[in-house]
Amino acid sequence: MTQPLDRAWEAITGIVRAPRPDGSPPDSIRPLFAADPARFDRFSRRRDGLLLDLSKTAITDEALAALLDLARAADLEGKRAAMAAGEAVNATERRAVLHMALRAPRGSGFRAGEEDASADVQAVLERMQAFCASVQGGRLLGATGERFTDVLNIGIGGSDLGPAMAARALWTPDCPMRPHYLGNVDAHAWEALRPGLDPRRTLVLIASKTFTTQETMANAALVRGWLAEALGEEGANAHLAALSTNTKATAAFGIGPDAVFPFRDWVGGRFSLWSAIGLSLALALGWERFARLLAGARTMDEHFLSAPLADNLPVLLALAEVWHVNGLGYPSRAVLPYDERLARLPAHLQQVEMESLGKRVTTDGAPVGRATGPVVFGEPGTNAQHSFMQLLHQGTTPVPADIILVARPDHPHADSHRKLLANGLAQAEALMRGKTEAEVRAEMEAAGAAPDEIERLLPHRVFPGNRPTAAILLPRLDAFTLGQLVALYEHKVFCLGALWGVNAFDQWGVELGKQLAGAILPELEAGAPRPGVHDGSTEGLMREIGRVQPVEGVRSG
Numbered sequence: 001m002t003q004p005l006d007r008a009w010e011a012i013t014g015i016v017r018a019p020r021p022d023g024s025p026p027d028s029i030r031p032l033f034a035a036d037p038a039r040f041d042r043f044s045r046r047r048d049g050l051l052l053d054l055s056k057t058a059i060t061d062e063a064l065a066a067l068l069d070l071a072r073a074a075d076l077e078g079k080r081a082a083m084a085a086g087e088a089v090n091a092t093e094r095r096a097v098l099h100m101a102l103r104a105p106r107g108s109g110f111r112a113g114e115e116d117a118s119a120d121v122q123a124v125l126e127r128m129q130a131f132c133a134s135v136q137g138g139r140l141l142g143a144t145g146e147r148f149t150d151v152l153n154i155g156i157g158g159s160d161l162g163p164a165m166a167a168r169a170l171w172t173p174d175c176p177m178r179p180h181y182l183g184n185v186d187a188h189a190w191e192a193l194r195p196g197l198d199p200r201r202t203l204v205l206i207a208s209k210t211f212t213t214q215e216t217m218a219n220a221a222l223v224r225g226w227l228a229e230a231l232g233e234e235g236a237n238a239h240l241a242a243l244s245t246n247t248k249a250t251a252a253f254g255i256g257p258d259a260v261f262p263f264r265d266w267v268g269g270r271f272s273l274w275s276a277i278g279l280s281l282a283l284a285l286g287w288e289r290f291a292r293l294l295a296g297a298r299t300m301d302e303h304f305l306s307a308p309l310a311d312n313l314p315v316l317l318a319l320a321e322v323w324h325v326n327g328l329g330y331p332s333r334a335v336l337p338y339d340e341r342l343a344r345l346p347a348h349l350q351q352v353e354m355e356s357l358g359k360r361v362t363t364d365g366a367p368v369g370r371a372t373g374p375v376v377f378g379e380p381g382t383n384a385q386h387s388f389m390q391l392l393h394q395g396t397t398p399v400p401a402d403i404i405l406v407a408r409p410d411h412p413h414a415d416s417h418r419k420l421l422a423n424g425l426a427q428a429e430a431l432m433r434g435k436t437e438a439e440v441r442a443e444m445e446a447a448g449a450a451p452d453e454i455e456r457l458l459p460h461r462v463f464p465g466n467r468p469t470a471a472i473l474l475p476r477l478d479a480f481t482l483g484q485l486v487a488l489y490e491h492k493v494f495c496l497g498a499l500w501g502v503n504a505f506d507q508w509g510v511e512l513g514k515q516l517a518g519a520i521l522p523e524l525e526a527g528a529p530r531p532g533v534h535d536g537s538t539e540g541l542m543r544e545i546g547r548v549q550p551v552e553g554v555r556s557g
């Protein structure tokens, strides 16, 4: 007997296999606007100032109904309740998933098993706030008695991308401290930062959930050496703080409990921006802005937890992704923030989405049987237009795009901002509308082109159109709206995990590379690959590295 979930998936495939009743293809968007002048109103939703417009997708009433059936058949609401109740929804790691607790007000009652998660969160937030007040108020000084002016966050992945993205979006010159982020184990990154930093005035946060990550520990050692050279070993320690779940390892590193800001294992790395991992933001932006960031996310949480599925922004965004990935077979998605301050948002979302949804088995370990997380990439507009947008307009496979627009700028250059918005709106319109042969011909004729020239260029100048975009419009970009925006994507990821039946909260796929790097490192140190251990290519490359430019300890082969 067919189960409701199978039937729901079949209904979606059925819709995209047949032309619509009016004869238009199921992936076409243009005819939907022609047939329904109210389409924008019917396919967009507002929540606390944030607008989500899905009208420039090929989703029809029938498709939306089928997608909502899928959400019900997948028990999305039940799974959401289980997450909020602190059940171990991250089944492979037997962990609760409670990033919502991080931004909930005191007494919210989030629990992880026996543990009062909300009380734990408040206790750490209070310590973070007091620490910020001491640093910013000049009560906590550097080893030489100078005030801290710069905060350097050493971390990678979730211990870097979220805070770095938010700092890029929200930092202004009137903020209390300057934030810096060191992620890559490539010491060129440190060498690029070092000249801009004064060890006497730099506070260093070692941000690592596990406190074992190779890149972070290597960079922590480099930076501690730099501090120690200027301030002595004891002085260096006075400039260090740790953000981690692993308090044993932070103690072993020599960081005293007063300078350790913990969080719990129910905070996933890529969802940890709101936890102690956000301390660089609280220091650099000021507590008020950090609190507004949490408040914005909280508003989205409340909406996500309570709004009906058909009006629920994260649910709708997730259903649009299902429509594109599973219905229409589009394997990637672009994120195009039309705001330079959101330049690092695509990078953050790449981790939030691809580390969560790049899965091929269900939570039970069975093959998932359908496409899951798409490739996510992006750049701010308008830069993207002069880079990869050609492929979105005329490539062979449609790439849905999220176009993020900010209505009001925080600079006085109204004309520049109008140009920016005009471009964002135009890209979405062009992707959907396209340009037909007849339109190209008429345009070229009007411009006086010769008939043979028109025929020669015609195929190159046609745009297929019907390429979908989801528009997200923020009234302005501030800490609150950024919190809303990021939480919107976090919950979208949760929904997709529920719809595809995969665990969106583990990341076993990153382990093999770490293991192999651990095995290769001593061979590079020894100067030669162990014979017969690697494939011929890896072995050949290792020998070549030694030959071309031996690093210390690597002999030429």
Ligand code: F6P
Binding pocket: 156, 157, 158, 159, 207, 208, 209, 210, 211, 212, 213, 216, 269, 270, 355, 507, 510
């Ligand atoms: O890339 C794997 C990963 O475990 C991410 O999930 C995580 O955000 C990152 O490494 C950093 O881990 P940690 O915070 O433990 O140093």
